[in-house]
Structures are given as structure tokens and as C-alpha cells.
Amino acid sequence: MTKRFAQPFIAALALTLSLGASSVSATLAPAPVHSQTLLDVVTALQQGHYNQVTFDDRLSSAVLDQYLSILDPERSYFYADDITEFEAFRSQLDDDILAGKSNAAFVIFNRYQERRSERIDYILTQLQHAEWDFTRDESLPTSRSEAPWPDGTAEMNDIWRKRLKSAVLSLKLADKTTDEARDILLKRYKNQKQRIEQAKNDDVFESFVNALTHEFDPHTQYFSPQGSENFEINMSLSLEGIGAVLQAENDQTKVVRLVPAGPADKSGQIKPADIIIGVGQGEDGEIEDVVGMRLDDVVGKIRGPKGTIVRLEIIPADAVDRQKRKIIKIERNKVKLEEQAARKRVLELTRDGKPYRLGVIEVPTFYIDFAALQSGDPNYKSTTRDVEKLINELRAEDIDGLVMDLRNNGGGSLREANELIGLFIQRGPTVQIRDATGRVDILGDFNPKVAWDGPLAVIVNRLSASASEIFAGAIQDYSRGIIVGNRTFGKGTVQTLQPIDHGQVKLTHAKFYRISGDSTQHRGVEPDISFPSLYSTEDIGESALDKALPWDQVRPVRHGRFPSLSPFMQQLIERHQKRTEQDPDFVFMRKQVAHLAEQKDASTLTLNETKLRAEQAKNEAWMLQAENERRAGLGLPPISQLSEADDNLPTDEQGRPINPEAEAILAESGEILLDLINLSISHTASNLPRRNSALPAE
Missing domain, CATH: 2.30.42.10 (PDZ domain)
Incomplete structure (x- = not known):
């Protein structure tokens, strides 16, 4: 699947150059303010961006390709002849940009508007008059992002005929009649026709400039x-x-x-x-x-x-x-800070007839109430303060170990990530930050106070990003606890907003590095023990973003380490695998992951109604069977349709539905932590940090 830079909306650009007899008069053109704005953006990129990119013909070519991809990602509006004409700009755009000119972009956009209008007119005509034969054996490619640009009107019409047929068939499978589908699509394309006329010069300029900024990295x-x-x-x-x-x-x-x-x-x-x-x-x-x-x-x-x-x-x-x-x-509602706060629970497990109590602290985000802090409020809320309070409450409940749940935590305050690490180590470096000049700053914990020195596990998933990755990476580098779950998002860059006279620029100006020297960028943090994940690395994560900055390394920082977990790691993995081979939830998750992978491998979509309905019925039957096999393994009654499973989910204290797979992952994380506790006890007390243990110097 090809990844592209996502824009808030699609617009485009222009040029005073004639592109031949087929060109139409430009309806949109650069405004006077755009010239200085483009120069301001160039200055910001050259002086403030982490990635030093040379303005040359290579960049010019890349900007053209990116701009065409923003406008026509499925190659279903422009003709091959249009693209040939646009080749005149391939080595020109860098010079134009440095001169504050965006004319070429507007020429391309106006041609795009012309082609869009032609396609919508074609679709509207088809919707009013066409009849569709859904018994024919024909198919539609699932993606045309790498396909050749259409050669002429006949080829273009056939692409759109199939796209329209697929849209009608999709609505029919959603229980719409052909006439109802026709009405829905007529309204859709009439609205699109109106929106063609709503494009503004600023929209076009913004899209063109973002074709440029994307060549620096996808977050700029x-x-x-x-x-x-x-x-x-x-x-x-x-x-x-x-x-x-x-x-x-x-x-x-x-x-x-x-x-x-x-x-x-x-x-x-x-x-x-x-x-x-x-x-x-x-x-x-x-x-x-x-x-x-x-x-x-x-x-x-x-x-x-x-x-x-x-x-x-x-x-x-x-x-x-x-x-x-x-x-x-x-x-609809407003998000309240207190609802984003860390929260705790106790997970009760039994091992060899002995009961264990594991504390679980879920950290949804790394937050701090800066306004309260700056006003001198001694009770300001922050992740670290809240987690420390929860740890103290859990210690009073006599827990045997602690699980930090960072699943779906997209990050937040770097200060809080640094201080949260400090709750688990006595002192030491936590993260490195390198700027565009190559200077590396090291943040660390200098407070010897430790809130929890007992057994620790950290759960992460593909949506754990930024500050979450800093925390998990440091815990792993110190061998302070075991990391379980999925490879994290891989966002190891830092952005800042820079105002300019006409808008603002969001710039990537630094990168994060672990104390081991490894970047969290692109690769994320690899857990010690991995679980099945429905989030594909091709669709979610930094590695799914085009032009993401690469993984690299800086010099490691000298730091202490807790007794290594490596003597136990193979046993921990083997016990986990043996336990989950028969676990109904994990069996179900692995089946679902494999089945989704098969579905994504399909390169075409059938336009034969009988075949498509058969595929749909087969998929539904597969999912129902897999769900009922899971339920049988859990001792639950079978269901007759999938909606029954969603309708009967239990809820937590806040009324949120409890996802059974998420609970299974938490329970297995607890089991792994128990394995670690018991293996440690059976070997030597020095192999695992226990209460009142000290961090040895390297």
C-alpha cells in the first residue's frame, strides 16, 4: 500500500506558462502575499528544520511528484499527456520556490480542476442513464497509485465506469436498492461539483507549499x-x-x-x-x-x-x-483534564494455588497543568504526581508487582516522561535530544527518591508514541522492567510552531534518542515479548509515513543498570508461547491477524454481485465461527450474529465498553510478570530489583 502525505484538504497551484491548445484559462492564481510567504517558509525550513535538504533539481522533481500525488493519488484524473506537459516544471520548481514563485502549481491545479469537472460530468451522466450488469465477471484494482496514467478518454471512462459500478454495488451490499444507491451517488457527485468552485487561492498555495514541506519530513x-x-x-x-x-x-x-x-x-x-x-x-x-x-x-x-x-x-x-x-x-462533549488522568486497578491472579495481587496503572497521556504550575498552585496535576500517589495507594494494598499500561498513549509532556522514569530509578540519564546543528542535550533524573523498586512490566502497542516511547525505552535500557506488547509508533521527532506573517509553519527541529544511543524514530521500541496486533505497520506508525526521517544512532550515555533480565528471557518467551497457544483470546487474535493480512493482499475487487456477496458471506461466517470458537474456549454461550458480541460487552467504572482482547493482553502481561517474579526467586535475589534495592553503578 502506497503511503501519502495527508492534507487537511486538497487544493493546488498555478503558472502563467501555456501548456498547449488543451490548456484552459486559469481560474485561480497566486495572490501577491504568497510570494513573500513562500520565501518565509523557505527561510524557516533552511534555518530551523532538523533535516538539511538542498534546493536543487532533485528536490524540484520530488516536489512535483508529491504535488501530483496530493492532487491525484489514484491516477484517475490526469491523462498521460497532462503529465508529459507538466514535465516542463520538473527541474524548474526549485528555482521558482527560491524566487517566491508558485505559478506552476496553479497551472497544474487549474488543469486538475478541469479534469475533475470532466469526470464528475461523466459520472452524473452515467448515474442518470446507465444500467449496470452485475453478472459480468470484471474487477476493479484496489489501488491505482502505481498504475500508468490513463492514455485517453476511452481508458479514463472505463476506469470511472468501474469505479461507479463498484460504488453502486457497495451500497447494494449495504442493503440499498439500485435506485437508492443512484440517489446517494447523485447527491455525492453534485456536491463535489459545487466544491470544485469553492477552492480558494490560499487553499491551492497551502497544498503546494506542503508538497515542499513534505520533502523535509511528514510532520512539517x-x-x-x-x-x-x-x-x-x-x-x-x-x-x-x-x-x-x-x-x-x-x-x-x-x-x-x-x-x-x-x-x-x-x-x-x-x-x-x-x-x-x-x-x-x-x-x-x-x-x-x-x-x-x-x-x-x-x-x-x-x-x-x-x-x-x-x-x-x-x-x-x-x-x-x-x-x-x-x-x-x-x-458530543468536552474533554476534561481530570478524565485523562492516570488511573489504577488491582489484577488478581493465582499461580500454583497461591494468590497474587498486581497493581495496574493506566497512563492515557503525559499531561501537566502548566497554568496551575506557573500560578504557584502546590496541588497542580501532572502524570508523575498522580502516578506516584497511585503507587503509594497500591503499595498500601500490598501488591506483588506493578504493570504500567501505556497502550494507545500518544505522548505529551517530555518533562513528565523524564520525571515518570525517575519514579523507578534512583538517578541517571533518561533521554537524549539532538538538534539540527548536531548538539546533543541529555535529560535525566537527579532525584534519588524512588516510588516503586519492585517487579515492573510495561505494556505498549503500535499507538504508544513519543513520550511513551521515551519511558519504555529508558525502562528497557536500564533493565528496570520487562516491556511487553507491540512495536511502538516510532515518532522520535520534536516539532515547534513558528509564526510567519501569513500563517505559521510547524517544523521538525530535533530528534529523540535513547540513552543506549538508539533513536526511537521510525523503528520505535521493540518489546521484549511481542503480542498479536491488528494494527499493521504498513498502515499505522512512523514507518507508514512517506519521507519519515530515518532511524539512526548517537553515542550511548553512561548509565547504571539493574541486574539483567536476559538470563530469564528465553524461559519467559517459552512460557508465554506455551500459555497463549491454547488461550482462546490469543488464538482468536492470531487468527484475525492472519485473516486480515490475507484480505489486504487482494489486488482486485470483483464487480460481480454474486461473487461479492459470496465473499461477504464467507467473511462473516469465518468471523462468526472464530468468535464462537473463542467463546467456547472461555465457557461462554455461542452467538448467532456478530452484533450480539458487541451489544453485550461489559463496561468499566466510566461506562466504557471493555474490549475482551485488551483484557486478555493485560492478563497475559500480568502472567509474564509473575513468571519473572518466580524465576527470580528460584535463582537468586540479586537477579531482579526488589523492594529497597539500589541501582548499581556501571
């Missing part, structure tokens, strides 16, 4: 004044919204991450990588199709007053059947 971005104003609200929906970070991907709206303790997160119904295809207002408002809609328009429909209901039609990321739709209901 230019925001126009309007984009700057809407950045936080549009991207997080945190102000009376659902608490989800969204991005545009082709014609669809994709969930990137959930705001911890936000309405979407607490609902348990939506996950990162899910696709939103429809939005409805209230309990019974009509679901409005949002495929092909600008991201800011989709966000506007999802956002709304606190206490109101929004209904979303989604394609779940883990659906074994990509034709399957699901409608969920979320009550």
Missing part, C-alpha cells in the same frame, strides 16, 4: 491563516466534539488517533484507522454521505454542541469484510 507543515485558526479545532475536535484526530486520505476521512478520555475514546466504538463515510445528526437524522467531502466540512458536521448526538457510518479498520458498514452513536 505550513498552515495558511485560515488553516492556523482551525488547526486545533479541526484536527482534534476537542471543543464540543467527539475527541478524534482526523485526516483526509484520497476521498475518505480516516481516524488517526483518539483523544484520551474523549467521547469517541470512551464509547469504545471507533478506533484509529477506521474510515468515516457518513455523518448523521441526532438520534434519527439522515446519515449524510461524506465521501469526497473536504476534511474541514466533515469536521464541521461532526462537531456540535455539548450533549448532542452525532451518528457516524464507519468502515472498521479491523473488518474482515471491507464492504461492511457500521453505524455508531456518540454524545
